[in-house]
Amino acid sequence: MKYILVIGDGMADHPLDTLGGRTPLEASKKDAIDDLARHGILGSVRNVPEGFAPGSDTAIMSIFGCSPRKYFFGRAPLEAAASGIQLAPGDACYRCNMVTYADEDVPFEHKHILSHSAGSIEGRESDELVTMLFHHPDFRPLAEQAGMVIHKGSSFRHLAVQSHVDIRGIKLAPPHDHLGEEIGPILPTGCPNADVLRELMRRAFDILDQHPINAARRAAGKLPANGVWFWAEGTAAALPNFPEHYGSDGGVVSAVPLCHGIGILTGLEAVTVPTATGEWDTDYAAKVAAALDVLKRHDFVALHLEGPDEATHNHDLEHKIYSIERLSADVVAPVTEALRAVGEDFRLLLLSDHMTYMANGAHGADPVPFVLYDSRVTEGSGLPYSEANGRKGPYVDDGAELMDLLFELKKL
Numbered sequence: 001m002k003y004i005l006v007i008g009d010g011m012a013d014h015p016l017d018t019l020g021g022r023t024p025l026e027a028s029k030k031d032a033i034d035d036l037a038r039h040g041i042l043g044s045v046r047n048v049p050e051g052f053a054p055g056s057d058t059a060i061m062s063i064f065g066c067s068p069r070k071y072f073f074g075r076a077p078l079e080a081a082a083s084g085i086q087l088a089p090g091d092a093c094y095r096c097n098m099v100t101y102a103d104e105d106v107p108f109e110h111k112h113i114l115s116h117s118a119g120s121i122e123g124r125e126s127d128e129l130v131t132m133l134f135h136h137p138d139f140r141p142l143a144e145q146a147g148m149v150i151h152k153g154s155s156f157r158h159l160a161v162q163s164h165v166d167i168r169g170i171k172l173a174p175p176h177d178h179l180g181e182e183i184g185p186i187l188p189t190g191c192p193n194a195d196v197l198r199e200l201m202r203r204a205f206d207i208l209d210q211h212p213i214n215a216a217r218r219a220a221g222k223l224p225a226n227g228v229w230f231w232a233e234g235t236a237a238a239l240p241n242f243p244e245h246y247g248s249d250g251g252v253v254s255a256v257p258l259c260h261g262i263g264i265l266t267g268l269e270a271v272t273v274p275t276a277t278g279e280w281d282t283d284y285a286a287k288v289a290a291a292l293d294v295l296k297r298h299d300f301v302a303l304h305l306e307g308p309d310e311a312t313h314n315h316d317l318e319h320k321i322y323s324i325e326r327l328s329a330d331v332v333a334p335v336t337e338a339l340r341a342v343g344e345d346f347r348l349l350l351l352s353d354h355m356t357y358m359a360n361g362a363h364g365a366d367p368v369p370f371v372l373y374d375s376r377v378t379e380g381s382g383l384p385y386s387e388a389n390g391r392k393g394p395y396v397d398d399g400a401e402l403m404d405l406l407f408e409l410k411k412l
Contacts, residue, residue, distance in 0.1 A: 002295050002339060002346040003248060003406055005302040007063065008327050009056060009256075010309030010356030011320070012368040012387055024308075024320050024358065025369075026386045030328035032336065033371070034384035036350060040373030041412060042381035044390035047368065047399030048354055054365035055174065056258055056309070057232065059353035062399030064262055064302075065246070066239050074234010075258060080159055082260035082270060085151055087236040092167045094197075095232035098126050098156040098225040099175055101183075101205060108202045109184035116175035116313060117156040119223030120279060125213050127152045129225055132211070139203050146196045153257060155278065160230060162193075170194050172231040176313040177362040188230065197230045204228045242266035242300075246407045250300025253290045255282060259304045268302075269294070280307035280319040284330035292338055303331060312356040320358065340375070348373045349406045350385075367395065372405060372412075 011025060019027045047059035049068055057075035058068040076093040087093055100115040118126070133139055134150045143149075147163035170193060173186035187201070188194035205227045208214060214224035239262065243249045252263030253271045255278035260270035273290050275283035287303060294301040307323030332350065339346045351370035354363050369390025373380075383389040394412045396402060404410040 001299065002344055003250070003300045004291075004295075004335065004346060004348040005063070005300075005406065006327070006332060006348065006350040007060065007302070007304045008308055008324060008350070008352050009304065009306045010312050010352060010354060010363070011324050011327070012352035012355045012366075013312070013358055014355070016317070016358055018317065023387055024317065024324060026388075028321050028324040028328070030325055030385065032333035033328040033350060036332065036336070036348065036373040037371045037380070037385035037389070038382050039378060039380040040371050041393065042369065042371055042383055042385065042389055043393035043395060043412070044367040044387075045351065045370050045396040045399050045402060046365070048365040049398070050365075052365070053174075054354050054363040056256075056353050059399065060259060060262055060304075061239075063351070063353060063402055064242065064266055065400050065403035066262070066266065067398070067400040071237070071239055073237045075232035076159060077234040077237040078261035078265065079153070079157070079232075079257040080151075080161070080261065081237065081264045082257040083151060083153065083159065085159065085161065087161065088163070089236070090164045091235065092162045092165050093234055094160045094162070094172070094230040096130070096150060096158040096160040097175055097229045097231070098129065098158070099227045099229045100223040100225065101227050108205060109182075109187065111183055111205075112181060113175050113179055113183060113229075115223050116179060116229070117310070118225035119217075120310070121156050121225050123155050125217075126156055126158070126225060129208060129211065129213055130158050130228070133204055133207055133228070136207050139200070139207055142196070142200060142203065146200070148200070154255070156225070157257060165193050167191060167193055167233055170233055172197075172233050174231050175229045179313065179361050201228060201230065237265060239265040242268050246300070246403060246409070248299040248407070250298040250302070251294035252302045252304070253287055253294065254302075254304035254306070256304060256306050259302070263302070269298075278306040278310065280311050280316075280323045280326075282307060284326055288331055288334050291335060295339075303335070305331065308352075309356050312358055313361045315358065315361055317358055346375050347406055347408075349402060351402075367391075370396070370402065
C-alpha cells in the first residue's frame, strides 16, 4: 500500500462575483481531482485551530499530524530546519522577505506594501541585495549590535537569526496579508526588540531603494526589491517522529522551505526539485517524477504545490485557476495513473491547507474541503471537489487527525 498526500496551497476560496458566484475550484476544469472526489470520501476540515493566525505553518503542521497547540513555536524555525540552521537556546529566527514598497514620497511609516515577494524576484538578484545590505556600513553595525545574521534562501525568502534576544510579546505581521496597506499599524511592536527590527527595516529601505539592481528592475518594468520585512518569528522547534507514529518512511516534495522543514523535523526526507519555482509556473512534471521516485523507495510521499496561494496573494485569478487545473491534470492524473499501471494499491489525501481569498489576497482559517481516496473502494461521494460539496460530507474539526485517517489508524 502506498500513501500520498497532495496539498494545493491556498486553492480553497469564497465564491466570486467575477466567476458568477463560483469559487476558483468550482470554475476550474479538474477532471482527475473530481474523479477522486466522486469515488472517495469528500468532506471538510479545520486545519488552523481557533486562536491561531491562519497560515501554512499551522495548517501544514496539522496535516502532518502535529497539533499546533502542542508543537507550534513559529514558522521561521521550521524553515531553518530545512536549511540546516541550528538554533541555540536564546536564539530567535525570522523570515526576512524581500518586499516592494510603493514609490511615494512619504515617511517610512506611511508607505504601502505592493508585493510581499518583490515581484517574485529571482534568487541571484535577491541574494546579491540581501548580502550587500548586511554588509552596508549604515546597516551592518546595528545588525551586529542586535546579534543578527542573515541566511540566504530561495527567491525572496531569506532567514534572519538573532542571538541572545527576548521576543516575548512581539507582534509581527505577514506581509502577504497586508498588500496595499499602510505599514505603520503593522510594523513590529510588543517588546523592546521590536524597536530594533523597525529600525533595521527603515534603514534597509534607505539603502535598497536606489540600488543599481533596483534601478535596472524599474527600467525593465519589474518591481524593485526596496525593503526587507521580518515576520514568522519563533524559537527552536521539535516535532514528533512521523515514521515511528505512522509506520511508514517517506519524503516531502516541495519548493517551499516550510514544508521541507516540517518533513525534516518529523523524520522524513526533504526532496528538492531544482526546477520547481514555488509559483504557478513550476515544473510540474519534475515534481511528479520526484514523487514517484520517493514511492519506489518508501511508502509515503507528500506533494506540495504553492502556485494557487502565490497567485492569490498577487490577485491573479487567471493563474490561481491555472494552478488548480495543472495540479489536477499534471500532478494528480500522472501520479495515480502510474500507480494503477503497476497494480499498486494506494490511499490519497488531497486538500487545501487553508483558504486564500481572492477578495483581499489574505489567508483564512475557514474549513477547507478534503478528499480521502482508496483505490480498493469503488463507491464514494458522487460529487466533484469543491468547498460547498465538502460541507455536505463528514467534518473533521482537528486537521491533526487527517493523517490517522489516511493511514487507517482511525475511521470517520
